[in-house]
Amino acid sequence: MKEDADEVQTGAFIRALQRVVAIEPREMRSIVWSWLYFFSLLASTFVLRPLRDSMGLNGGADKYPWLFTGTLVAMVVVSPPFALLVTKLPRKRFIPIVYRVSMACLLAFWLALKVLPESLNLAAAYTFFIWFSVFNLFVVSVFRGFMADIWRLDQAKRLFGFIGVGGTLGALAGSQIASLLAKSIGSVNLLFLSIILLEVAVFSVHRLVVIHRIDAAPPGENVPAPAAISTADMWRGLKLIISQSYLRWIASYTFMYGLIGTFLYYQQGKLVDLTIHDRDVRTQYFANIEFWVQLGTVLIQFLLTARLIRWFGITFALISQPAIAVLGWIVLSLAMVYGPWLGANGFTVGQLAPQLAVLAGVQILLRISNFATAQPAREALYTVVEREVKYKSKSFIDTFIYRLGDCLGAWAFMGIQAVGASLAAIAFLTIPIAGVWVFVGRSLGRKQRELTDGASSSKIEVALEPTETETP
The missing domain is CATH 1.20.1250 (Growth Hormone; Chain: A;)
Structure with missing residues (x-):
């Protein structure tokens, strides 16, 4: 009797799960x-x-x-x-x-x-x-x-x-x-x-x-995992990116993503270092950001991501994160100017200094937009290229190019600081850089649409040995 009851419960569970996902027993x-x-x-x-x-x-x-x-x-x-x-x-x-x-x-x-x-x-x-x-x-x-x-x-x-x-x-x-x-x-x-x-x-x-x-x-x-690329594959990926206009646009977009993200990460690090001195409290601060990023991501992915991309297209998805970056850096610039004055007059957001609270909000919105719209769009960009081109170039772009943007962004931020620029000045300087990212996203979306809607199949696929020399 107990076994029969267990089977009934198991069957009920499978039927309930099948209402959510098309799964076979x-x-x-x-x-x-x-x-x-x-x-x-x-x-x-x-x-x-x-x-x-x-x-x-x-x-x-x-x-x-x-x-x-x-x-x-x-x-x-x-x-x-x-x-x-x-x-x-x-x-x-x-x-x-x-x-x-x-x-x-x-x-x-x-x-x-x-x-x-x-x-x-x-x-x-x-x-x-x-x-x-x-x-x-x-x-x-x-x-x-x-x-x-x-x-x-x-x-x-x-x-x-x-x-x-x-x-x-x-x-x-x-x-x-x-x-x-x-x-x-x-x-x-x-x-x-x-x-x-x-x-x-x-x-x-x-x-x-x-x-x-x-x-x-x-x-x-065994097949190597996407991020596990050999030295030969890395050089092959670099060769494809250098020789292909479309792949150069993708690499440029990914590089800008790493660069702008590192500028914000560096700015956050400076503010956290100035305002939060206990390591455990710092860990709590970063954990709270991660929690709200993931919560916002899962809600938007469930409710809006597919609809937004279907309604407005890949170009919208590609420029959404850069546009948020532009607006976010404008707001952050103002917060960096007026935040210290507000803090000196006793104004805080929770236990955070005003400028750090604003930065946390920008960080959360920017990362949610990445997971919810920009990242799915970046994955879709490779649907118009041949399989070998996809795996060779994508691995190189997602690992080396992205990390290169990280690395150069960090050194650029330190270099700007070294010549005497304040955090507020750096925030203002980042606004036009984020504007360049918007331009790259718009151009990349248009290029992807041209390849998708092009008349001939030879223009739809990015060849392994291309002849284009156009630069982004």
């Missing part, structure tokens, strides 16, 4: 473990992300250029051997190894931050900043590659959206955990929570390996 176990895998993975990374941001300020925001440069160098150095391991090791061994090595690193960081003398603590914090920036890129790429391996294309179209919700909820949970516990247990101890969540991800992988019977999959069948 035989896919139930796989979808549950895939969902839990992505949830625990992003929860783990978003528990750590606010801590990373806080540790980056341990020696002051002026060290950002070196941290971003270190991240770029580490990514270039690590990518080729990572890609080699993906192709050489069976998935059932490779994926747990990646996550278990990450757990060992987290434990080592905890020991270093707790045991090392103050003179070495700063070096440990900076190492963690760079390590996490690379870790964040690769652990998610491993997940995406694994999902592509175990699901067929027709299943992916039906199920990936639902699995993606698991990741978004995991990011929300991780941000909220960091916000609630950073002060009470100490932000460094959040590392243990991340380790536990990573172990849940590893267990989920083991279950999926058993369900899909991929224990004996030969190493040669």
Whole structure:
């Protein structure tokens, strides 16, 4: 009787789930473990992300250029051997190894931050900043590659959206955990929570390996994850971008995204460094930003993203984030001018200085617009190019070009400060730079529309050996 009741309950659960997602009963176990895998993975990374941001300020925001440069160098150095391991090791061994090595690193960081003398603590914090920036890129790429391996294309179209919700909820949970516990247990101890969540991800992988019977999959069948690119692929991607007008526009747009985002991140770092001096409180501040970004993202993705892109097109989606950046920097410029006066007269927003509260709002809106409209639009840009061009150029643009924008943005910000510009002056100077980003987005959208609506198929596909020499 109890077994019959369990079967009835299970059937009712499947029918209820089928109202939300087109899932077949035989896919139930796989979808549950895939969902839990992505949830625990992003929860783990978003528990750590606010801590990373806080540790980056341990020696002051002026060290950002070196941290971003270190991240770029580490990514270039690590990518080729990572890609080699993906192709050489069976998935059932490779994926747990990646996550278990990450757990060992987290434990080592905890020991270093707790045991090392103050003179070495700063070096440990900076190492963690760079390590996490690379870790964040690769652990998610491993997940995406694994999902592509175990699901067929027709299943992916039906199920990936639902699995993606698991990741978004995991990011929300991780941000909220960091916000609630950073002060009470100490932000460094959040590392243990991340380790536990990573172990849940590893267990989920083991279950999926058993369900899909991929224990004996030969190493040669493994496909490198999107972010795991070899040195040859990087140079091939660079060659394609140099020779193709359309790809240069995409690279320019991504570079501007990294540049403007780093300007805002640097500005935020300076203000946080000036107004919040406790590391745990800083971690809470960054965790709260992450929480509102993820909450706003999931609401807009559910309610508006598809409709906005369908109603207004790719060009609108591409210029939405740059337009918000222009307006945001205008408001931030005014806040930088009048905020100190308001703060001196006792005006605060919660416990934040007025200018930091405005910056937090701009940061949240800009990142929500990225996840909700700009990022889906950037993915759609590659639908008009050949498959090989897509994977070679996209990997290079999403990793190296984006990080290059980060790195140069940090050095440019420090250089402008070095000649005597105030934070308010830098905010004003960033407005026209954001305007250039709007222009690039509009031009890129128009180029994409031309390729989509062009008369001949030879203009619709971007060839591997193009002849165009036009520059953006």
